[in-house]
Amino acid sequence: MDREELETVNILLVKLSAIGDVIHTLPALAALRRCYPDADITWVVEEAAADLLSGHPDLNRILVSRRKTWMKDLRRGRILAPLREMHAFLRELRGRHYDLVIDFHGLLKSAVIVLFSGGKRKLGYDSLQEGSGLFYNEKIPEKMGKHAVDRYLDFVRYLSRGGRNDGETACPAAAPEFTLIIGEEERRRVAFLLQGQAEILNIADKGGEGAQSGGRGKSKGRFVAVNPVAFWETKLWEDKKFADLCDRIRRELGIGVILTGDEDGPLDRVKALMKTEVVNLGGKTTLRELAFLYSEAALVITTDTGPMHLAAAVGTPVVALFGPTDPARTGPYGPGHRIIRSGLDCMPCFRKQCETKSCMKEIAVEEVFAATKEMLTREGVTDGNQ
Numbered sequence: 001m002d003r004e005e006l007e008t009v010n011i012l013l014v015k016l017s018a019i020g021d022v023i024h025t026l027p028a029l030a031a032l033r034r035c036y037p038d039a040d041i042t043w044v045v046e047e048a049a050a051d052l053l054s055g056h057p058d059l060n061r062i063l064v065s066r067r068k069t070w071m072k073d074l075r076r077g078r079i080l081a082p083l084r085e086m087h088a089f090l091r092e093l094r095g096r097h098y099d100l101v102i103d104f105h106g107l108l109k110s111a112v113i114v115l116f117s118g119g120k121r122k123l124g125y126d127s128l129q130e131g132s133g134l135f136y137n138e139k140i141p142e143k144m145g146k147h148a149v150d151r152y153l154d155f156v157r158y159l160s161r162g163g164r165n166d167g168e169t170a171c172p173a174a175a176p177e178f179t180l181i182i183g184e185e186e187r188r189r190v191a192f193l194l195q196g197q198a199e200i201l202n203i204a205d206k207g208g209e210g211a212q213s214g215g216r217g218k219s220k221g222r223f224v225a226v227n228p229v230a231f232w233e234t235k236l237w238e239d240k241k242f243a244d245l246c247d248r249i250r251r252e253l254g255i256g257v258i259l260t261g262d263e264d265g266p267l268d269r270v271k272a273l274m275k276t277e278v279v280n281l282g283g284k285t286t287l288r289e290l291a292f293l294y295s296e297a298a299l300v301i302t303t304d305t306g307p308m309h310l311a312a313a314v315g316t317p318v319v320a321l322f323g324p325t326d327p328a329r330t331g332p333y334g335p336g337h338r339i340i341r342s343g344l345d346c347m348p349c350f351r352k353q354c355e356t357k358s359c360m361k362e363i364a365v366e367e368v369f370a371a372t373k374e375m376l377t378r379e380g381v382t383d384g385n386q
Contacts, residue, residue, distance in 0.1 A: 009099035011036070012117055013043045014110045016065060018231070019287065019306025020330065022049040023313050025104050025175035026154040031369065033058035035160050041082040042096060044113055051287045062151065063092060068127045079181075094118050100159075103132065104152050106142065111135035123155060149176055149200040149333050176333070179315035186292045190285070192372060197256070197279050222381060223256035224249055224372070225294055225311070226304035227267045232352045235303045237360050241264065243273035244365045245301070250276035253373060253382050255298070260290060260307060298381040308332055317379060319371050323359035324349050338371045 011032065015025045022045060032041065042052055044063045053062050064091075070082040093116060101111050101119035111132035114122050125142035126133060133139060140158045143151060154178065160171040167229050228242040246257045257278045259267040264282035285293065291310050294300055300311035300320045304327075311318050312332035319338045320331060326348040327339045341347065342362035349359075376382045 010040045010042070010095070011097050012098040012101040012119060013041065013100065014113050014117075015044045015104040016044065016067070016110055016113075017049050019049050019052070021105070021307040022052055022307035023178065024148040024304070024333070025148055025152050026313070027181075028104065028156055029056070029058050030179060031153060031156040031171065031174070031178040034174065035156060040096075042098075044093070049287070052084050052180060052291075054288075054305075055183075056179060057181075058179065063089070065089060065113070068217045073235065076258075085386075102155050103136065104130050104155070108132055122362045123158075123321055144329065147328065147333060148330055151375050173385050178289065180313060182288055182292045186286070186289045189289050190293050190296075193281060193284055193289075194258075194279065200344055206353070223258055223297055224376070225258045225260050225297040225300045225304065226270075227300065227307045229261035229263070230303040230305040232341070234351055234354045234357055235305065235360065236357070236365060237303060237321050239269045240273055241363075241365050241368075244271045245368055246270070246278055248274050248365070248369050249372060250278070252369075254375060255376065255381065258293070258297070260285070260293070298379055299372065299375055301368065304330065312337060317375050319368060319375060321360065321363055321368065323347065323357070323363075326350075326355070338375060340371060342369055 007166050013025070015022055029041070029043070032039070041058065042061045042063055045053055045057055045066060046065050047069065050062060052063045053059060066085060067297065069093060073082040073109035075199050093113065097116055098119035100121045101117050101123065103114045103122070103184055104127045106129050107125065108130035111124065111130075112135070114124065115135045121138055122136045123138045124132060124136040127142040128134070135230070140154055141156065146154075156171070162250040173332045212242065221340035226242065226246055228237065230236050249255050249257055259270060259278055259280045259282060260280045261267050267280050271278055281293070287310065290307060294311040294316050295314040296309070297311070297316050299317050299319065300308070302308040302311065302322070303321050304325050308318055308320050309332065317338075318332040319337050319340060320327065320340045321337055324329070324347065327341070331337070331339055332338055340363055342359050344359050344362065346357050353372065373382065
């Protein structure tokens with residue numbers, strides 16, 4: 001099946017999670033739509049990241065897998081309801097008769113969906129993680145030295161070459177495009193959450209609705225968003241260091257600080273250790289509300305986690321603290337960001353548990369503050385003399 005045949009067929013994309021990984025796949029979706037403007041494209045995603053794809057102009061439909069909820073219910077002895085939902089999900093999955101299925105995830109849980117989809121061409125990586133490659137009838141090399149965004153774009157390059165891993169592509173090259181839909185509802189909700197803080201944080205009321213793509217040169221608010229949480233404990237920086245950093249930003253730079261995260265516990269701890277005022281939005285925003293908030297920030301300071309990629313996707317500069325993972329593979333994508341690493345010999349180890357967590361502990365507040373001050377000066381938020 002060549003490129004011309006793909007233009008009017010059904011394509012299924014499988015990228016289930018997590019937030020950052022789904023964001024990394026958005027440029028591949030945009031490239032697929034450019035190459036195959038008449039194709040019918042469906043994306044299978046899990047609940048946690050589904051909000052990012054809702055209303056996306058390049059998708060015909062989203063199919064949400066509630067896998068984690070189903071497994072939780074089954075472990076609790078609730079059998080009938082999750083089985084009915086799984087049956088309905090599989091019925092909808094198989095009802096489209098896909099000509100092409102692309103597994104961007106490359107694990108057993110995604111490869112099983114590829115199998116049950118009944119697609120004709122089942123395209124995935126040749127790395128065979130968790131045996132996933134056994135479910136594909138077409139494979140491309142997984143080049144782990146590349147950033148995830150570029151690895152996912154390799155699928156589109158392969159297809160546009162007519163199913164070859166090298167040679168000229170039939171699609172015009174374009175810069176990777178991150179499209180997130182931010183509407184009036186998200187803007188109103190964030191304005192409500194920040195009532196009484198607007199003057200300090202300088203959030204503009206721009207109104208309107210549409211697709212928000214990453215880009216520079218936007219009007220920014222006079223505040224910094226700080227995301228002190230991460231899913232892996234080895235990616236965490238100490239609460240006291242985050243508190244000291246936020247205090248220095250407030251006192252020495254005169255910039256407002258908003259704490260963000262998907263739960264309020266860690267943010268409460270940071271706030272309790274601070275000596276200056278801060279706005280705590282922990283657990284209070286949806287992903288799209290957070291995207292709008294970040295799009296208005298002058299800078300986002302964060303650990304290696306989904307919100308880091310969300311900030312980069314909306315074009316906001318990022319100061320990212322990295323420990324066990326590799327920023328060349330999963331760092332904030334694009335120019336204008338700053339990576340802070342301690343540079344220990346054991347990095348990157350990709351371990352989720354560690355007795356010492358030295359790679360993160362060795363990152364000093366002074367180093368992060370200096371990077372923050374430099375970037376805010378570059379963005380014109382401070383004059384560098386505070």
